[in-house]
Amino acid sequence: MTATTPSATAHNSAHKLFSLGRVSAIAGNTLRDLVRQKVFYFMLVFALVLIGTSLAMAVLSFQGQLQTVMDVSLGAMSVFTMLLAVLSTAMVLPKDIEDRTLYTILAKPVARFEYLLGKLSGVVLMLLIATLLMTVFFCVVLWFWQGREIANISTFAQPHLVDAEVAKVKAGTFTGTLFGGIGVIFLRAVVCSALTLMVSTFATSWLFTVIVALMMILIGHLVPIARSVWMDPMQAGVDMPWHLSLFLRVITVFFPDMQLFNIVDDIAVGTHVAAGIFGQVAALGGGYVAIYVLVAYLFFAWREL
Amino acid sequence: MSTPAISIQNLTKEFTPPSVLKRGAITAVRNLSLNVEAGHVYGLLGPNGSGKSTTMKVVLGLVTPTAGKTFIFGKDSRDVESREAVGFLPENPYFYKFLTGEETVHFYGKLCGIRGKMLNDRTRELLALVGLEDAAHRRVGGYSKGMLQRIGLAQALVQDPRLLVLDEPTAGVDPAGSREICDLILKFKARGLTVLLCSHLLSQVQEICDRIGIMHRGELVREGPLDQLIAIENQTELVLENASPELLKELRAKIASSGARVVGEGRPQQNLERYFLEVTSDAKKSNQ
Numbered sequence: 337m338t339a340t341t342p343s344a345t346a347h348n349s350a351h352k353l354f355s356l357g358r359v360s361a362i363a364g365n366t367l368r369d370l371v372r373q374k375v376f377y378f379m380l381v382f383a384l385v386l387i388g389t390s391l392a393m394a395v396l397s398f399q400g401q402l403q404t405v406m407d408v409s410l411g412a413m414s415v416f417t418m419l420l421a422v423l424s425t426a427m428v429l430p431k432d433i434e435d436r437t438l439y440t441i442l443a444k445p446v447a448r449f450e451y452l453l454g455k456l457s458g459v460v461l462m463l464l465i466a467t468l469l470m471t472v473f474f475c476v477v478l479w480f481w482q483g484r485e486i487a488n489i490s491t492f493a494q495p496h497l498v499d500a501e502v503a504k505v506k507a508g509t510f511t512g513t514l515f516g517g518i519g520v521i522f523l524r525a526v527v528c529s530a531l532t533l534m535v536s537t538f539a540t541s542w543l544f545t546v547i548v549a550l551m552m553i554l555i556g557h558l559v560p561i562a563r564s565v566w567m568d569p570m571q572a573g574v575d576m577p578w579h580l581s582l583f584l585r586v587i588t589v590f591f592p593d594m595q596l597f598n599i600v601d602d603i604a605v606g607t608h609v610a611a612g613i614f615g616q617v618a619a620l621g622g623g624y625v626a627i628y629v630l631v632a633y634l635f636f637a638w639r640e641l
Numbered sequence: 642m643s644t645p646a647i648s649i650q651n652l653t654k655e656f657t658p659p660s661v662l663k664r665g666a667i668t669a670v671r672n673l674s675l676n677v678e679a680g681h682v683y684g685l686l687g688p689n690g691s692g693k694s695t696t697m698k699v700v701l702g703l704v705t706p707t708a709g710k711t712f713i714f715g716k717d718s719r720d721v722e723s724r725e726a727v728g729f730l731p732e733n734p735y736f737y738k739f740l741t742g743e744e745t746v747h748f749y750g751k752l753c754g755i756r757g758k759m760l761n762d763r764t765r766e767l768l769a770l771v772g773l774e775d776a777a778h779r780r781v782g783g784y785s786k787g788m789l790q791r792i793g794l795a796q797a798l799v800q801d802p803r804l805l806v807l808d809e810p811t812a813g814v815d816p817a818g819s820r821e822i823c824d825l826i827l828k829f830k831a832r833g834l835t836v837l838l839c840s841h842l843l844s845q846v847q848e849i850c851d852r853i854g855i856m857h858r859g860e861l862v863r864e865g866p867l868d869q870l871i872a873i874e875n876q877t878e879l880v881l882e883n884a885s886p887e888l889l890k891e892l893r894a895k896i897a898s899s900g901a902r903v904v905g906e907g908r909p910q911q912n913l914e915r916y917f918l919e920v921t922s923d924a925k926k927s928n929q
Contacts, residue, residue, distance in 0.1 A: 351722040352754075361751035365737060372739050435735040440796060443701045443729035443806075444752040447721045640656070641703045 351445055358446050359454040366458025370424050371465070379416050379423075380466055384473050386412035391477050402508065405481050406604040409474045410517060413467070414600060417525035418553070420466055421459065425532035426545040428455045438641060449633045452533065456629065459529045467522045474518075475510070482509045508606070516614045517603035523621040524597040528553055530628035531592060537635035555587060556594035562587040592624050644715040646804045646835035647677040647700055652709035654695050669695040671859040673709070677852075679803070682826065682836040684846040684867070687856035693839045694732070696856070697806055700837070701729055713804060725753075728797030732809040732839075734789060736796070738782030742773050745781055746795050753800035767795040771825065787818030794825060804835045811842055816917050823849060844914070847871070880909055 370376060390408035394401040432438040441451060482505060489501045532549040539545040565576070566584035576584075596617055599609055652673040655666035670692040677683040685693050698704040700711050702718045716723035736745050746764040750756075755763060768777050771791040776784065781792060790810055797805060810826070811819040819842070826849050829836060840846050846853065847867065854864040863870060881888075896903055 351725055353721075355754065357754060357756070358752050361748060365740075365748055369737060369739060436731050436733070437735060437737060439701075439703060439731045440729060440734060440736070440749070440793070441752065442703060443724060443727060443731075444749060444800070445721050445724045445754075446752050638705070640705070641698065 353447070354450065358450050359457060362441070362446075362451060362454025363457035363461060366428055366455050367461045369428075370458065370462045373424070373427075375423060376420065376462070376466070379420050380469060383412050383416035383466075383470055386416075387470060387474050387477055391481060394481065401485075402481065403605055405477060406514070406606070409477065410521065410600055410604045413470050413474070413518065413521050414524065416470070417463060417467055417521055418528050421463055421525040421529040422532045422546060422549050422553070424462060425456070425459050425529045426536055426542050426549060428459065429533070429536040430539070430542045430545065433641065442641065448636050452537075452629065452632055452636055456530060456533050459533075460526055463522065463525045463529065467518065467525070471515075471518050478509055482506065511608075512611075513603050513607075513609050516609060516611075517600045519614070520597050520600050520603075520617055520621075523618060524594070524600075527592055527597075527621050527624045527628075530625040530632070534628040534632040534635070537632045537639060552591055553594060556592040559588055559591050559593040560595045563593075593620070596620055643679055645676040645712075646679045646681070646714060647675075647683075647837060648712040648715075649673055649675050649696065649700070650710045650712075652696065652699060652711060653707050654692075654699060654704065655707045668859050670699070670856075673856075673859075673861050675854055675861060675864060677835060677837055679714075679835050680833050681851045682830050682838060682849050684850035684853040685837060685839050685856065686841075686843070686846060686853055690858075691856040692859040693856055694808060697808055697837070697839060701727065701806060725800065726803045727806060728800070728802035728804070729806045730790070730793040730797045730808065730810055732812055734793040736781045736789070736792065738780060740781055741778050742768060742781060742784070742788075742792050742795075743777040745792055746799055749796040750799045755800065763799060763801075764795075767798055770798070771795045772821065785818075787814045787821070790814055790818070790822060791825075794822070802834075804837070805829060806837045808839045809841065810838070811840065811845060816914055817921065819845070820914060820918055844912070876904060 387409045390405045390412075393408055394404040429438075432441070438451075442448065485505045486502050489498055489505065493501050528549070531552055532545060535548045535552070536545040539548060562584045566581060566588055599613060599617065603609060652670055653668065654670040655668050657666045673692070673696060685696065687693050695704060699706050700713065700718050702721070702724065705719070711718045713723040714726050716726075718724075737748070740748060743764055746767055747760060750760045750763060765774075768774050771794050773788060773791055773795065776788060781789070784792065794807075794810070797807075807826070811822050814822065823845055826836060826838070830849070836849075838846065838850065850867050852865065853867050853870065855862050893903060
């Protein structure tokens with residue numbers, strides 16, 4: 337309290353425009369808050385159950401069995417990480433405003449972009465934990481499938497083909513492409529989170545944020561179509577009036593191209609994806625996150641609290 | 642002359658309704674100018690909707706002024722840096738329910754760049770100051786209203802600010818808790834902290850504040866040192882102890898002969914709050 341205490345010097349140090357310490361304090365707190373929410377566990381359990389069920393579906397399906405395990409598991413991971421991203425991000429800002437904890441945080445020497453970055457980092461950490469847990473479980477499921485396949489090969493395959501078949505199964509299960517695909521799923525969730533954060537900076541409620549963000553993500557799946565029609569209407573066989581052209585431009589510019597992340601579907605059917613493609617997706621995904629955070633900051637900086 | 646702790650210069654704040662049917666802006670604060678000198682306890686009073694909270698929010702950089710400027714120790718309050726010197730306790734504060742009292746102070750300390758041993762020492766010191774040592778490891782979600790206000794004060798003080806902004810610090814708190822908070826503010830005052838206080842409890846404001854400003858409909862209608870504003874200019878109060886009836890008779894006669902008039906006479910009364918606290922603390926002692 338008094339000027340003689342060691343802490344009394346705290347406010348005398350020069351103020352840093354950006355402090356990783358402040359951002360990490362907010363991020364840690366946000367993560368802690370999110371992992372205490374029941375919705376996190378419900379969604380995680382649902383995803384894990386679905387991934388586990390893929391093993392049973394693989395046995396019953398007529399398709400290639402590995403493809404079924406991959407398809408169901410990667411699909412479950414995609415949907416649940418995306419939903420987790422939207423629902424949890426939509427909550428963080430309105431909750432702080434409603435509880436007035438935002439006042440006490442921003443009344444400290446915390447810049448608004450540090451606050452936003454801290455909140456987003458907390459959600460990203462939570463998504464990382466959820467993705468890692470799902471990945472570990474998915475690997476266990478794949479490991480079971482692989483063991484079962486190898487046992488089948490050993491039992492039913494001609495002896496001179498066993499080694500080659502076992503090697504083929506092993507080479508086709510835990511591939512770099514598969515883990516790259518999981519990385520893309522995580523990146524898509526981060527993009528959804530950044531988009532939701534941007535919406536929450538101007539939205540008036542949690543529900544409004546969720547609805548608008550989900551709509552934007554949904555429309556984002558149509559961006560490539562909109563782009564192709566806008567770029568080359570003649571080829572698309574459309575005689576385009578100006579207002580339609582403007583509408584398509586708006587969609588192309590303001591909505592994320594969610595089809596970009598659909599390489600996960602190709603990975604699920606066993607297509608090999610080159611490292612360069614992953615690089616491009618990562619760069620574009622990173623670009624989307626940067627743009628949405630910047631726009632979120634511009635909205636939030638002018639917001640009256 | 643030293644730099645004022647708070648300087649508000651021609652502040653106007655208008656809010657535009659967000660509805661589709663916009664019917665013009667609402668002026669929350671109109672051309673407000675005032676200074677709060679360092680070391681003073683300043684009471685900002687006014688009925689609900691008079692613009693007190695908006696003024697506080699502008700001072701804290703939470704709201705952008707439509708016109709005019711505000712400064713904290715000479716620094717524009719829109720600059721984040723100005724908040725290095727400020728501690729703020731909002732009205733009815735809520736903190737993260739999943740944190741304990743100790744973790745709450747830690748969290749706010751980290752936001753102010755305090756780390757390690759310094760933060761641990763500071764937290765312990767502040768929890769002792771606000772009387773929450775025993776509840777340090779309890780979740781804030783289970784705190785009573787008075788405890789929330791006290792943990793709010795602890796977080797406000799974490800970076801050892803030179804200015805405390807308190808919005809209704811005793812709202813909804815029982816008389817004993819309210820007294821404790823008042824005593825804390827008096828302690829801060831004694832230690833030279835500047836306090837800007839918004840409160841509807843005028844008796845407390847009268848006890849604590851050096852200077853007050855009264856706002857009404859966004860305008861500052863009165864401002865000045867408290868004792869001057871409420872003093873009755875042509876009257877003098879004389880409180881005697883152990884005065885004999887003869888002395889009183891003599892005094893009355895002297896007053897009458899001088900042309901002055903005795904307006905009132907009686908025994909001074911103690912304040913109801915003090916009496917209530919005395920009674921309840923005696924009852925507690927006898928029960929123990």
